[in-house]
Amino acid sequence: MQYVRHGPEYGHPESPQRLISIYEMLDNPDMSWKFAWIDARYATREELERVHRPSYIDYIAATAGKTMMLDPDTVATAETYDAARRAAGGFINAVDSVVSGETDNAFALVRPPGHHAQAAEAAGFCIFNNIAIGARHALARHRMKRVLIVDWDLHHGNGTQEAFYEDRQVLYFSAHQSPAYPGTGGLTEMGKGLGLGYTLNVPLIPGAGDALYVSLFRDILSPIALAFRPEIILVSAGFDNYVGDPLGAMEVTPEGFACMTRILLDLADQCCGGRLAATLEGGYNIQGLTKSVRAMLLELLGETRMTEETLIGMVAGTDEKASRVIGRVREQFEPYWPVLRNER
Numbered sequence: 001m002q003y004v005r006h007g008p009e010y011g012h013p014e015s016p017q018r019l020i021s022i023y024e025m026l027d028n029p030d031m032s033w034k035f036a037w038i039d040a041r042y043a044t045r046e047e048l049e050r051v052h053r054p055s056y057i058d059y060i061a062a063t064a065g066k067t068m069m070l071d072p073d074t075v076a077t078a079e080t081y082d083a084a085r086r087a088a089g090g091f092i093n094a095v096d097s098v099v100s101g102e103t104d105n106a107f108a109l110v111r112p113p114g115h116h117a118q119a120a121e122a123a124g125f126c127i128f129n130n131i132a133i134g135a136r137h138a139l140a141r142h143r144m145k146r147v148l149i150v151d152w153d154l155h156h157g158n159g160t161q162e163a164f165y166e167d168r169q170v171l172y173f174s175a176h177q178s179p180a181y182p183g184t185g186g187l188t189e190m191g192k193g194l195g196l197g198y199t200l201n202v203p204l205i206p207g208a209g210d211a212l213y214v215s216l217f218r219d220i221l222s223p224i225a226l227a228f229r230p231e232i233i234l235v236s237a238g239f240d241n242y243v244g245d246p247l248g249a250m251e252v253t254p255e256g257f258a259c260m261t262r263i264l265l266d267l268a269d270q271c272c273g274g275r276l277a278a279t280l281e282g283g284y285n286i287q288g289l290t291k292s293v294r295a296m297l298l299e300l301l302g303e304t305r306m307t308e309e310t311l312i313g314m315v316a317g318t319d320e321k322a323s324r325v326i327g328r329v330r331e332q333f334e335p336y337w338p339v340l341r342n343e344r
């Protein structure tokens, strides 16, 4: 399996062990028979070029067989180029599988992650921007006009934001810890030109937990998504906002991830026949990552069903500070998304 052949095995948080642990969980007899496997493939040069510069792709291709640092956090090892284009291709296949109706939804459990990768730059453990490549594929190949990307990774997806900053066909919504790497993703970064209002960033102070995320998804993201009417929902699913992650200080539990998944599935049901495809971003507490991925998969499957009561129960924990955050976000987004006015 190519995804585990990228990167040093030890001493780096984005290690092959992350996926090995997830695959072991999926091999378990209580899980293995429940899911359909979607084959992976290499993204083609044309697919990569929809997001990355040709010279950058050549630069990454030239790392094949070598070990070199691409930025202070990001290393290429002998098989990184192959793993990275397979991660992008794996996610494209997940998108195709959902669009064709072969599966109801899909989760690309791939490495390396992608959302920090920019047109001509590897960064933050990311080489090719899988989610952006998947979104461009949905626009180009499936002739979609509206794609929603939801990025709940601990970090702001600066690469994804860059890819669609002036584009209104892709609505990018990110909730992330602030301050944190990479330092972008302020509330006022809202897109440019035709894309103004189609980049939505919610920086959250350390310590945000299930209640705040669920309120944000329910009270801010949901009405906007319903107004936008995406033809597919793509998810940058990072789990470094898990309560015990070594890189983060957020407090999201596996149940919290399941709740966010449920909200997105309900939106997908209302907007686009349930079409949802997720791809793995961060998550460095291996046990927490595995538990959270499991909770998300069972929710995608419909085996657990987070109900309105569970959601309300979670939101009931929202304190005054959280309501202030939501209020401030609403104020910022309302001029671009008047639908938020009705939600008061």
Ligand SMILES: [Zn+2]
Binding pocket: 153, 154, 155, 238, 240, 281, 282, 283
């Ligand atoms: Zn992250």
